[in-house]
Amino acid sequence: MKNMRHLRGFTTVELLISMSIMGIVLGLAIVEFAMVFNHNSLMQANLSADQNARIVMAKVTNELRQGMPDLTDFPTSTTIVTSPLSGSASTVSFYRVHNGPGGLYTPVPTDVNNNPVPCYDLVTLAYDNVAHTITKTVDLQTNSNCSTASTTTSVLARNVMGFTVTVASANGMLFDVDLQTVASKGNYGIYDLNSQVAMGYTQ
DSSP: OTGGGGOOOOOHHHHHHHHHHHHHHHHHHHHHHHHHHHHHHHHHHHHHHHHHHHHHHHHHHHHHHTSOOTTSOOSSSSOSSOBOSSSEESEEEEEEEOOOGGGOOOOOOSOOTTSOOOOEEEEEEEEETTTTEEEEEEEEOOOSSOOOOEEEEEEEESSEEEEEEEEOSTTSOEEEEEEEEOOSSOOSOOEEEEEEEEOOOOO
């Protein structure tokens, strides 16, 4: 019993110091966790923006490759690529010939006089800097082979912060495409992607 009298517990000051140290350690751990979480979120957002940019670029270049280059007088003597002809723009329009039987490419004569004109569309890709989208409008043109005209508009891409198409060759066949996208969730940064595409050739 005599020895037990000399045993002592933690004083109030010691408890407060211990709690303060534990609070500091816990606070540092929380800060470190938050930094790791934010870093992972940033990496995921950048990866998402990268993937979105590549998907959008693939869609845009695929549309342009299906267009008619300015090499013929199809369907009239006017310019085939209506916009842009010089400089750069966020809207580009071009003619696109319908595929033939079996999905095969329809040959287009370089001189349409006394030749049947195949069915074709006027396709317009337009950037909306408010909705941050690229829309595709397909205007089915009428002629002796295609008597029914129709116009449809759809969203080709979302989360687009910038879209520019620039003529890259004198013959109007090469185009530089520049676009900027962000992740579908969060706005950590903008991913910039450039590509050059050649418009489809006549046969």
